[in-house]
Amino acid sequence: MPKYLLKRIAQAIGVVLVISMITFFILNIVPGNPVQLMLGDFATQETIDRVTHEMGLDKPVVLQYLHWLGNMLKGDFGTSYFQRQPVLLLLGKAFTVTAKLALSSYVLALVIGVGFGIIAAVFHNRFLDKLLMVFSIAGISAPNFWIAIILQIIFGLKLHWFPISGVRTFAAYILPTIALGTRYAASISRITRTSMLEVVKQDYIRTAKAKGLSRLQVTMGHAFRNALIPIVTVAGADLSNIFTGSMLIESVFSIPGIGKLFLDCIGNRDLPLVEGGVMYIAVICVIVYLLVDMLYTVIDPRIRLGGENE
Amino acid sequence: MNNKARDLKNTKGFYRISWGLLKKNKLAMICLFVVLFLTLVAILAPVITPYDPNFQMIKEKLQGPNAKHLLGTDEYGRDILSRIIYGCRISLSVGIVSQLIATIIGFGMGVCAGYFGKKVDAVISFIIQVFASFPFLLFAIAIMFVLGPGLNNLYIALGLLSWTSTARLIRGDVLKLKDSEYIQACIVGGGSHLRVILKHLLPNCFYTLIITSTLGIPSAILSEASLSFLGLGVQPPMSSWGSMVSGAQAYIRSATYYSIAPGVAIIITVMAFNLLGDGLRDALDPKMRS
Numbered sequence: 001m002p003k004y005l006l007k008r009i010a011q012a013i014g015v016v017l018v019i020s021m022i023t024f025f026i027l028n029i030v031p032g033n034p035v036q037l038m039l040g041d042f043a044t045q046e047t048i049d050r051v052t053h054e055m056g057l058d059k060p061v062v063l064q065y066l067h068w069l070g071n072m073l074k075g076d077f078g079t080s081y082f083q084r085q086p087v088l089l090l091l092g093k094a095f096t097v098t099a100k101l102a103l104s105s106y107v108l109a110l111v112i113g114v115g116f117g118i119i120a121a122v123f124h125n126r127f128l129d130k131l132l133m134v135f136s137i138a139g140i141s142a143p144n145f146w147i148a149i150i151l152q153i154i155f156g157l158k159l160h161w162f163p164i165s166g167v168r169t170f171a172a173y174i175l176p177t178i179a180l181g182t183r184y185a186a187s188i189s190r191i192t193r194t195s196m197l198e199v200v201k202q203d204y205i206r207t208a209k210a211k212g213l214s215r216l217q218v219t220m221g222h223a224f225r226n227a228l229i230p231i232v233t234v235a236g237a238d239l240s241n242i243f244t245g246s247m248l249i250e251s252v253f254s255i256p257g258i259g260k261l262f263l264d265c266i267g268n269r270d271l272p273l274v275e276g277g278v279m280y281i282a283v284i285c286v287i288v289y290l291l292v293d294m295l296y297t298v299i300d301p302r303i304r305l306g307g308e309n310e
Numbered sequence: 311m312n313n314k315a316r317d318l319k320n321t322k323g324f325y326r327i328s329w330g331l332l333k334k335n336k337l338a339m340i341c342l343f344v345v346l347f348l349t350l351v352a353i354l355a356p357v358i359t360p361y362d363p364n365f366q367m368i369k370e371k372l373q374g375p376n377a378k379h380l381l382g383t384d385e386y387g388r389d390i391l392s393r394i395i396y397g398c399r400i401s402l403s404v405g406i407v408s409q410l411i412a413t414i415i416g417f418g419m420g421v422c423a424g425y426f427g428k429k430v431d432a433v434i435s436f437i438i439q440v441f442a443s444f445p446f447l448l449f450a451i452a453i454m455f456v457l458g459p460g461l462n463n464l465y466i467a468l469g470l471l472s473w474t475s476t477a478r479l480i481r482g483d484v485l486k487l488k489d490s491e492y493i494q495a496c497i498v499g500g501g502s503h504l505r506v507i508l509k510h511l512l513p514n515c516f517y518t519l520i521i522t523s524t525l526g527i528p529s530a531i532l533s534e535a536s537l538s539f540l541g542l543g544v545q546p547p548m549s550s551w552g553s554m555v556s557g558a559q560a561y562i563r564s565a566t567y568y569s570i571a572p573g574v575a576i577i578i579t580v581m582a583f584n585l586l587g588d589g590l591r592d593a594l595d596p597k598m599r600s
Contacts, residue, residue: 018440146576
């Protein structure tokens with residue numbers, strides 16, 4: 001187990017390093033001089049040259065990358081060109097908002113997704129199964145920004161139940177949470193159903209039933225436990241996707257989260273903030289994937305005992 | 311030659327059986343007809359649209375659905391139905407072209423990893439892992455930021471980011487296939503790597519490519535809609551369903567109808583491709599058949 005985990009941690013570090021390289025080099029070929037953008041149209045060439053030199057932007061790109069990476073490892077993500085504040089501080093502030101939204105949506109998606117998936121599998125090929133699967137395929141197919149707007153219209157403007165923007169109150173989180181969680185609830189319910197249906201064909205389920213266990217014991221104690229691996233894979237990927245998916249929801253509901261911050265800095269070409277934002281979210285995603293892999297070893301003893309599982 | 315003839319015969323049989331299975335799946339067949347209908351709509355857009363999608367009739371702006379404009383008009387007085395029909399072109403073309411790019415890259419990478427193995431496999435598997443760890447939308451936004459908005463850049467960005475699942479599956483298929491007797495016979499008989507890959511591995515991986523590309527199209531369509539919604543996709547005045555929803559957002563109080571139609575168009579298209587992809591997987595994948 002430690003060997004497997006060490007290998008995965010080494011891989012994750014490698015992935016983060018490659019992502020940092022790709023991010024830096026891709027974003028540094030963006031046309032336009034960032035110093036010119038920062039100083040505005042009226043800056044003289046002399047000022048532009050001086051600031052370019054001060055910021056180290058006249059050095060070779062490889063040196064700039066190493067400098068940027070070194071600073072990032074020390075926790076210095078640079079300073080935003082336009083907001084004049086440390087990037088890490090801005091990202092940290094926005095992240096608390098996004099984390100609240102993303103985690104509440106995730107919990108909603110897990111509860112509804114797993115619940116619907118199990119119910120659909122138990123009532124396989126009956127009306128309830130078909131109804132739940134229609135909802136889940138619709139949930140997967142609907143863009144979350146559109147669901148957000150429809151929720152705003154129905155529950156915000158027509159019924160006046162919830163506010164349609166900001167996150168000042170608890171109630172304000174409800175519509176964004178539903179809008180963001182729907183898609184992931186749908187994908188988790190589909191994989192839960194498929195995985196459960198695979199497992200219920202196995203001999204040990206027949207044995208469990210033959211032993212006289214109740215339907216609930218067979219479903220939750222035997223079938224669900226063994227169906228967990230594919231569910232964890234999809235749910236793990238969804239957790240990282242939910243952080244990026246929140247961008248669109250934050251944009252619709254004007255929520256000052258990391259997504260909105262990222263989209264704003266893309267709009268005004270605030271390079272340190274864009275680079276920092278990409279790395280920040282990428283690292284979160286890599287950590288989530290790593291945690292999911294660690295969770296496999298807890299769920300599936302074959303991985304724990306036998307090294308890597310294909 | 312005998313082998314080749316037998317292979318060919320078997321291949322035909324395989325697809326004929328698959329088609330038979332697909333035909334039995336009513337939902338998948340309905341979705342196939344929806345997809346064909348949407349394709350026809352996209353091709354015939356200039357003929358069937360009641361109005362020029364970019365023609366502004368300011369006097370008729372933000373009208374609800376009526377006899378003249380079946381789905382109403384937008385903030386510039388443009389006919390929403392016509393814009394949705396043209397938006398279908400954008401969505402389908404982005405879905406198909408980006409998946410074509412992703413399929414070519416995915417097949418190339420997957421086949422090299424599986425066929426050559428060892429260091430090549432290790433390097434490609436690592437690249438796959440890096441790309442799979444990319445938060446998709448975030449990097450699509452970053453690439454569109456670098457390349458600039460526009461249709462061609464959308465094809466490239468979405469194609470470059472969505473090849474990993476194809477590569478993984480093809481790698482798995484090739485690992486199973488490369489020890490087959492007919493592949494070994496071709497290698498022993500002096501067949502070049504390219505011949506083995508194109509003549510033997512490609513036809514045998516073809517069903518995987520059909521499944522992954524069909525299931526990849528809906529996610530590409532959703533990504534295009536998301537990017538266009540954020541203003542990083544198709545640029546005005548070109549109509550895209552995502553940018554139409556974005557435009558409608560400002561008028562949710564006064565013109566509720568405006569935001570509904572483009573969203574419904576996205577759902578129908580994405581749902582049809584998803585269910586067709588599921589049906590194709592059930593019909594084509596030997597594991598699913600058994």
